[in-house]
Amino acid sequence: MKILAFDVFGTVVDWYGSIVHEVKRLRLDLDPGQFALDWRAGYQPAMARVRSGELGWTRIDDLHRMILDDLLARYRISLEETARHDLNLIWHRLSPWPDAVQGLTRLKAQYTIVTLSNGNMSLLTEMAKRAGLPWDCILSAEVFRHYKPDPQTYLGVCDLFGVRPSEMMLVAAHKDDLDAALALGCKTAFVERPLEFGPDKTVDLAREPRFDIHACDFIDLANQLCH
Secondary structure (H helix, E strand, C coil): CCEEEECCECCCEEHHHHHHHHHHHHCCCCCHHHHHHHHHHCHHHHHHHHHCCCCCCCCHHHHHHHHHHHHHHHHCCCCCHHHHHHHHHHHHCCEECCCHHHHHHHHHCCCEEEECECCCHHHHHHHHHHHCCCCCECCEHHHHCCCCCCHHHHHHHHHHHCCCHHHEEEEECCHHHHHHHHCCCCEEEEECCCCCCCCCCCCCCCCCCCCCEEECCHHHHHHHHCC
16 A cells, blocks of 8 residues: 545544634624534535536535525625635635644655545645645645546546555545445545534444544554554
């Protein structure tokens, strides 16, 4: 195994906590936690509009903005354009989980570590710079013009690095993402993120024998993978 490809939203960074913190900072008249969940819930339906051909290829930044505009209208919150644009860019400023940087740094010493995220290149680059995420390479669905879980994303990583699927491991906190990679012959590592959707949501953390590794965080992942 040569390449570790990481899902980012929820696996590496805490989107829920970061959005909640931002909404509180802005003192918006709404439930910060529910707002974060509602914004995230619009993600899959928005990508489905691209896959169906209703929309042409659209960057996640633009999909996030479309979802945000709809949400603000639903919540009857008025924000001027500058504030609305800055709020949308919270996705560029998501904070990493406490174990992320240390775990990635250890893994980087033995493997090539890359992102494999639906986030666009500018988003992932600014996030990495702000959070100190030590990627060897930033790869995005934007490179392949396909969103995960389309096969072109996982196989695209393998093609770019000239490796077989069995030489690439997807690291993710989402079992559907891992299942899509597994179906193509990739290695898989499930990482627990019990608070991804906040303290009141139950997350499926059950061990699944079909995945190669089950880790409680990136430190545990590094302990299992690094010699």
